[in-house]
Amino acid sequence: MLLLTSAFYTMDIVADIQDLYKDNKWREIVARYHDHPERNKVLWVYPSEGNFSFVENCLAELGCDRIVSIGCGSGLLEWMITQATGVPVSGIEVDGAWWSCKYAPPNFIPLHITPTEMDKETISIVQRNKNAALLFCYFNNRKAFDDYLKYYDGNVLIIIGPHEKAVHTDPKPFDDVTDIWTLYKFQEIRNSGDFIVVYKKQNV
Ligand SMILES: C[S@@+](CC[C@H](N)C(=O)[O-])C[C@H]1O[C@@H](n2cnc3c(N)ncnc32)[C@H](O)[C@@H]1O
Numbered sequence: 001m002l003l004l005t006s007a008f009y010t011m012d013i014v015a016d017i018q019d020l021y022k023d024n025k026w027r028e029i030v031a032r033y034h035d036h037p038e039r040n041k042v043l044w045v046y047p048s049e050g051n052f053s054f055v056e057n058c059l060a061e062l063g064c065d066r067i068v069s070i071g072c073g074s075g076l077l078e079w080m081i082t083q084a085t086g087v088p089v090s091g092i093e094v095d096g097a098w099w100s101c102k103y104a105p106p107n108f109i110p111l112h113i114t115p116t117e118m119d120k121e122t123i124s125i126v127q128r129n130k131n132a133a134l135l136f137c138y139f140n141n142r143k144a145f146d147d148y149l150k151y152y153d154g155n156v157l158i159i160i161g162p163h164e165k166a167v168h169t170d171p172k173p174f175d176d177v178t179d180i181w182t183l184y185k186f187q188e189i190r191n192s193g194d195f196i197v198v199y200k201k202q203n204v
Pocket residue numbers: 042043044045070071072073074077092093094096114116136137138139140141144
């Protein structure tokens with residue numbers, strides 16, 4: 001048992017996830033890694049099938065046909081959402097040392113890379129995607145969050161993050177948005193203490 005456990009932990013999680021990704025085995029990625037100690041190397045949350053259905057249903061109910069994910073990191077979550085629900089997801093990441101360094105995880109979707117101060121192209125992506133929900137998963141940059149929302153003309157905001165856990169995100173998933181956003185529905189990711197929280201614009 002001891003041998004098996006240490007073999008499991010020394011397995012290269014990034015390489016294994018890449019192999020499963022190439023074989024389109026998103027369920028296996030979630031099953032194998034949702035509670036793996038090194039999971040954050042690639043992604044902060046590993047939603048269940050029920051969680052993906054929850055997102056799909058909320059989007060359908062609120063008339064969204066796509067998602068734009070801000071600070072998507074590797075894009076693994078975004079790729080899995082599309083695999084699980086059929087909803088197209090595009091990703092925006094900030095230009096920085098981490099994502100271009102050799103230790104960075106691979107990308108699972110094409111990324112739009114933005115400068116720290118949003119350029120015209122990034123603003124245009126956010127503005128023209130009115131039918132998209134804007135997603136922030138484990139985001140940690142309040143000024144950028146406010147800037148993205150300033151340009152977003154759509155009606156649905158999804159924040160995924162920790163609730164009452166010793167992990168800091170900004171925004172937090174609950175009670176951390178302005179009054180124009182009304183809590184629509186939320187669901188915990190398994191029993192992880194991480195929540196998917198869907199907001200809609202008031203009067204929609
Ligand atoms: C904690 S990571 C979460 C990554 C991924 N969403 C996940 O859940 O694994 C926060 C990400 O937000 C990105 N980020 C920070 N400021 C940003 C900005 N202005 N525009 C886009 N992404 C940004 C960071 O580069 C980082 O990848």
